[in-house]
Amino acid sequence: MGRLGVLLLNLGGPDKLEDVRPFLYNLFADPEIIRLPSPLLQAPLAWLISTLRAKKSQENYKKIGGGSPIRRITEAQGQALRSQLQQNGHEAHVYLGMRYWHPFTEEAIAQIKRDQIEELVILPLYPQFSISTTGSSFRLLDRIWKNDPDLQKIKYTVVPSWYDNSGYLQAMANLIATKLDQVKNPSEAYIFFSAHGVPVSYIEEAGDPYQKEIENCAALIMQKLNRSNPYKLAYQSRVGPVEWLQPYTDVAIKELAQQGVKELVVVPISFVSEHIETLEEIDMEYREIAEHAGIETFARVPAPDTDPTFIQALANVVMKALSDRPIAFAETIQPQKNTKLYPQERWEWGMTQSAEVWNGRLAMLGFLILLLELWLGRGQIFQ
Numbered sequence: 001m002g003r004l005g006v007l008l009l010n011l012g013g014p015d016k017l018e019d020v021r022p023f024l025y026n027l028f029a030d031p032e033i034i035r036l037p038s039p040l041l042q043a044p045l046a047w048l049i050s051t052l053r054a055k056k057s058q059e060n061y062k063k064i065g066g067g068s069p070i071r072r073i074t075e076a077q078g079q080a081l082r083s084q085l086q087q088n089g090h091e092a093h094v095y096l097g098m099r100y101w102h103p104f105t106e107e108a109i110a111q112i113k114r115d116q117i118e119e120l121v122i123l124p125l126y127p128q129f130s131i132s133t134t135g136s137s138f139r140l141l142d143r144i145w146k147n148d149p150d151l152q153k154i155k156y157t158v159v160p161s162w163y164d165n166s167g168y169l170q171a172m173a174n175l176i177a178t179k180l181d182q183v184k185n186p187s188e189a190y191i192f193f194s195a196h197g198v199p200v201s202y203i204e205e206a207g208d209p210y211q212k213e214i215e216n217c218a219a220l221i222m223q224k225l226n227r228s229n230p231y232k233l234a235y236q237s238r239v240g241p242v243e244w245l246q247p248y249t250d251v252a253i254k255e256l257a258q259q260g261v262k263e264l265v266v267v268p269i270s271f272v273s274e275h276i277e278t279l280e281e282i283d284m285e286y287r288e289i290a291e292h293a294g295i296e297t298f299a300r301v302p303a304p305d306t307d308p309t310f311i312q313a314l315a316n317v318v319m320k321a322l323s324d325r326p327i328a329f330a331e332t333i334q335p336q337k338n339t340k341l342y343p344q345e346r347w348e349w350g351m352t353q354s355a356e357v358w359n360g361r362l363a364m365l366g367f368l369i370l371l372l373e374l375w376l377g378r379g380q381i382f383q
Ligand SMILES: C=CC1=C(C)c2cc3[nH]c(cc4nc(cc5[nH]c(cc1n2)c(C)c5CCC(=O)O)C(CCC(=O)O)=C4C)c(C)c3C=C
Pocket: 011, 012, 013, 014, 024, 027, 033, 053, 057, 068, 069, 070, 126, 130, 132, 133, 196, 197, 198, 199, 210, 239, 270, 271, 274, 275, 276, 277
């Protein structure tokens, strides 16, 4: 085997408050997050949304210490993975490639070239595949690869998703069991999986397997847990005015409270590290909603971070990828052609000229509404 590298992919997050707006700009400039009828609209809209959202987002990052812990935790995961692979007989360099903030994917690729890596496993730190996360990073890498003959010499493989890996499921089950045993009625508490949401159009129009993978993942974790507690799956972190996957986490919490549920053990399921959506959204926003609704126990299961069972699972995923047939970027799921990842998903997506014209007009109208929002300073949209 030649010089081995493992490239860990993640979303990234602002290290400090000044980073929030440019980080949000990078995120909303990605057509895998919002795709408009004309690519020319992408940059101005990204500027507008990031400007509108920055203040609220900064307030949230302030509440968790002034920045995201995602870089620090992902670096620790990388180091732990490197030692685990070493213990399993594999000398590997581990790199971090973030999609929207430092260390950017491009920085990781430059280092991989300097280190003259010959064999590379590309492992997204998202257990389930979504075109908005893993898909977006793969498309970026595909573009970089196509333009670089040196990279084309590297024997690489990607891991599209690994939510069904037995070690990962065991790590999640262990973390849940530990939390469950700390509540008043461990056998009755409701296990509440909160997954990151995506717009419904990703699933219905673009063919994103995310919802299926999340549903399977929650069921498999429950099997591993092997307890008879009831469980529920809901979706958090909705952004903007379009319809996202339901049930929404806040609504589901209130419904369970109305049914008389008193104890919730909350499991963040689409993330493997603590970040703003666990530390602020779940621990602060949803906890407050739950308490107001009459839930007495709101016990949050920690993200796996550097949990040893989890790190061993990542090492197993890497080793399996090395022995399996290599998978190229082009073989992974890509949004179907002509899919517009923005509101009005019932529209006739760009299939006819008139639909294109109307899509353009609707986008312009949306743009004007956003400008009005900015001008009025009400900031109701994209909060
Ligand atoms: C607007 C669309 C968004 C989609 C679709 C989306 C999908 C998605 N995101 C994650 C994981 C993370 N998201 C993070 C931050 C973040 N994501 C969005 C928007 C979408 N995400 C925004 C606007 C932000 C910034 C934070 C905010 O202002 O709310 C992060 C980083 C968090 C941090 O600590 O900095 C992660 C990780 C998943 C798994 C996912 C779909 C499956």
